[in-house]
Amino acid sequence: MAAPTIKPDITSDSTQAPVAARSGTGDTISRVLHARPKLRLAGLLALPLAWLGVLYIGSLILLFVTAFWTTDTFTSKVVPAFTLENFVEIVTVPAYQLTALRTIGIALAVTVLCAVLALPLGLYMAKVASPRMRAMLAIGITLPLWAGYLVKVFSWRITFMSGGPLDWLLAPFGLTGPGYGTAALIITLAYLWFPYMAVPVYSAFRQIPDNLFDASSDLGAKPWATVRTVAVPLLKPAFIAGSIFTFSLSLGDYIAAQFVGGKTQVIGTVIASNINLNPPLAAAFGTVPIVVVVLYLFLARKSGALKQL
Amino acid sequence: MRLSRSAKITLRIFAAAVMAAIYLPLLLVIVNSFNATTSGAFPITDFTTRWWEAAFTNEGVREALWTSLRVATVATVIALLLGAMIAFALSRYEFFGKNTVNLLVVLPIALPGIVTGVALNNTFKTVLEPLGIGLGLFSVIVGHATFCIVMVFNNVQARLGRMNRGLEEAAMDMGANVIRAFFTVTLPGFKSAFLAGGLLAFALSFDEIVVTTFTAPPGTETLPIWIFNNMARPNQAPVVNVIAAVLVLLSMIPVYLSQRMTGDDRK
Incomplete structure (x- = not known):
C-alpha cells in the first residue's frame, strides 16, 4: 500500500477562517x-x-x-560475561528441576480444580437457578476480587492453622485438615483465581441454547452424557480462556506458598531468595515462567480460544 | 435441560457449598479479629476489642497506609496520562506496529508479577543506581504505574470506540481549535471511562505486593508489604488480622455502590 495510512482527514480546512480571525498561541x-x-x-x-x-x-x-552473567562468589557482585552456567544449573541441579516441575504441577492442579468447580456451578447458574438467584451468584463469585490478595491468603492461613477452624470442622468426622503444605497451597491458589475461571464458563453456559440440551435428552442422553458430549465441547474456549489466568497467575505466585505452603518451594521462592545474593541465577529462573506462559499461550492460540478473550 | 429433581437439588447444594467456601474464610477473618488468644485455636472462646485498639494506634500501619496512598495516587496519575494517550493513539490512528503497541500495554499484566518485579529490580540496580536513581519510593511508583496503564487504557479505548467523532469535527467546524474541542467535547465524552480506569488502577496499586517487594528498598513499606512482613510474627498477627478485617469490610463499598446504582436487580 503506497498511500499514507494515517486516517484522520487532513484536507478539511473549514477551521481556518475563524482561526485566522483571532489568533492566539x-x-x-x-x-x-x-x-x-x-x-x-x-x-x-x-x-x-x-x-x-x-x-x-x-x-x-x-x-x-x-541471566547469562555470573556472580563473583566472594564479593556477590554481578560480573558481565557470557555463560550458560545459570541455565545449566536450573536444568541439572535436581532441587531446581524439581522446583520448576512442582510449580508447573501446582499451576496445572489449580487450573483443573477451578475448572471442575466451575462446570457444575456454571450449569446451576445458567440453567437451573432463578433469574434472581443467578444475579446474586454472579455478583457472589466476582465480589471476592475486590477483597485484597493478602487478605485472602491470610484468611486461608487462619483456616488451615493447626487446631484452627478446618481442623475443628473436620474433627467430628475423625479427620484433620491438611495443614500448611502443597494441598493447602493448591486450595488457596484455586480460591484466589476461581473467579477468572468461573465467570467465562458461566457466560459460555448461558450462551448455549436450551434446545440443544433438549435435543440431546430427546435422543436419549442422560444429563451427565449431555454435559459431557454437548456442553463441555462448547465450553472448551471458555475453559481455555479461564485457564490462561489460573495457570499463569499460579505460576508466578510465591506469596501464598510462603504463608500456606509450609515447606513447599516454588519458582518464585527461588527467585526471591536469590535476587540479592545471585541476581543472574534469579534472572535465569525468571525466564522459566516467561517461557512456560508463552508456550501455554501458543498452545491456547492454536486451539483458537484466544479470540474469545 | 431436563434434570431430575435430585440432580437439581445436588447442583443447588453444590452451588451453596461453593459460595460457603468463598465467603466463610472472609467471615472468619472478621470474627477472628475479636479473638482474644493469639494461637488462632478454634472455636473462639474469649472475645476482645483489644486488637482493634492496638491497630488504630499502630505507627507502622499508619506509615504504611500513608506510603500506599502516595504510591497509588502518583502511579494512578501516571497511568491515567499514559493510558489515555495510548488509547487515543490506537483508536484514532492507523500506523505501522499498532498491534505491537497494543501487546506492549497488556504485557505487564499478562506476565507474572514476579517477572516484572525482577526485571525492574535488575534495571534499577545495574543501570539506574550508578546514575543516582536507586531503589526507593520512585522505583515502587514506576513498577506500579507500569501495570496500571493497561487498566486506564482498556476503559478509555472501549469508550473511544463508541464515541461519535462527528461531534468533535462539528465543534472544530464551528471555530473551536483542537485544544478547545478536546476539553469541551471529547473529554466530557470519555470522562467516566477515564475515571473508572483510574479507580481500577488505584485499587490494583493499593493491593499490589509482588512487584512492590522487588522494587521497594528495605524499610519502605506499603500496606501490603507491612501485612506481608508481620503476618508470620505471632505478636503482630492479631493486628494484621484487624487490618485484614477492615480491608474485607472496605471491599464491600464498591459493591454496595454499584448495587445502588443498578438498583433494580431485586425486581
Missing part, C-alpha cells in the same frame, strides 16, 4: 497540530513508548542478558 498550536496528524500521533506515543518500550521492554531484555 492556542490557535497556533492547534493549527500546527491539526495539519499534522503524524505529529499528533508522535506526541501521543512518545511518552508511553519511552515508558513501556524503553524502560519496561528494556528491563525485560536486560533481565534476559543478566
Whole structure:
C-alpha cells in the first residue's frame, strides 16, 4: 500500500477562517497540530513508548542478558560475561528441576480444580437457578476480587492453622485438615483465581441454547452424557480462556506458598531468595515462567480460544 | 435441560457449598479479629476489642497506609496520562506496529508479577543506581504505574470506540481549535471511562505486593508489604488480622455502590 495510512482527514480546512480571525498561541498550536496528524500521533506515543518500550521492554531484555552473567562468589557482585552456567544449573541441579516441575504441577492442579468447580456451578447458574438467584451468584463469585490478595491468603492461613477452624470442622468426622503444605497451597491458589475461571464458563453456559440440551435428552442422553458430549465441547474456549489466568497467575505466585505452603518451594521462592545474593541465577529462573506462559499461550492460540478473550 | 429433581437439588447444594467456601474464610477473618488468644485455636472462646485498639494506634500501619496512598495516587496519575494517550493513539490512528503497541500495554499484566518485579529490580540496580536513581519510593511508583496503564487504557479505548467523532469535527467546524474541542467535547465524552480506569488502577496499586517487594528498598513499606512482613510474627498477627478485617469490610463499598446504582436487580 503506497498511500499514507494515517486516517484522520487532513484536507478539511473549514477551521481556518475563524482561526485566522483571532489568533492566539492556542490557535497556533492547534493549527500546527491539526495539519499534522503524524505529529499528533508522535506526541501521543512518545511518552508511553519511552515508558513501556524503553524502560519496561528494556528491563525485560536486560533481565534476559543478566541471566547469562555470573556472580563473583566472594564479593556477590554481578560480573558481565557470557555463560550458560545459570541455565545449566536450573536444568541439572535436581532441587531446581524439581522446583520448576512442582510449580508447573501446582499451576496445572489449580487450573483443573477451578475448572471442575466451575462446570457444575456454571450449569446451576445458567440453567437451573432463578433469574434472581443467578444475579446474586454472579455478583457472589466476582465480589471476592475486590477483597485484597493478602487478605485472602491470610484468611486461608487462619483456616488451615493447626487446631484452627478446618481442623475443628473436620474433627467430628475423625479427620484433620491438611495443614500448611502443597494441598493447602493448591486450595488457596484455586480460591484466589476461581473467579477468572468461573465467570467465562458461566457466560459460555448461558450462551448455549436450551434446545440443544433438549435435543440431546430427546435422543436419549442422560444429563451427565449431555454435559459431557454437548456442553463441555462448547465450553472448551471458555475453559481455555479461564485457564490462561489460573495457570499463569499460579505460576508466578510465591506469596501464598510462603504463608500456606509450609515447606513447599516454588519458582518464585527461588527467585526471591536469590535476587540479592545471585541476581543472574534469579534472572535465569525468571525466564522459566516467561517461557512456560508463552508456550501455554501458543498452545491456547492454536486451539483458537484466544479470540474469545 | 431436563434434570431430575435430585440432580437439581445436588447442583443447588453444590452451588451453596461453593459460595460457603468463598465467603466463610472472609467471615472468619472478621470474627477472628475479636479473638482474644493469639494461637488462632478454634472455636473462639474469649472475645476482645483489644486488637482493634492496638491497630488504630499502630505507627507502622499508619506509615504504611500513608506510603500506599502516595504510591497509588502518583502511579494512578501516571497511568491515567499514559493510558489515555495510548488509547487515543490506537483508536484514532492507523500506523505501522499498532498491534505491537497494543501487546506492549497488556504485557505487564499478562506476565507474572514476579517477572516484572525482577526485571525492574535488575534495571534499577545495574543501570539506574550508578546514575543516582536507586531503589526507593520512585522505583515502587514506576513498577506500579507500569501495570496500571493497561487498566486506564482498556476503559478509555472501549469508550473511544463508541464515541461519535462527528461531534468533535462539528465543534472544530464551528471555530473551536483542537485544544478547545478536546476539553469541551471529547473529554466530557470519555470522562467516566477515564475515571473508572483510574479507580481500577488505584485499587490494583493499593493491593499490589509482588512487584512492590522487588522494587521497594528495605524499610519502605506499603500496606501490603507491612501485612506481608508481620503476618508470620505471632505478636503482630492479631493486628494484621484487624487490618485484614477492615480491608474485607472496605471491599464491600464498591459493591454496595454499584448495587445502588443498578438498583433494580431485586425486581
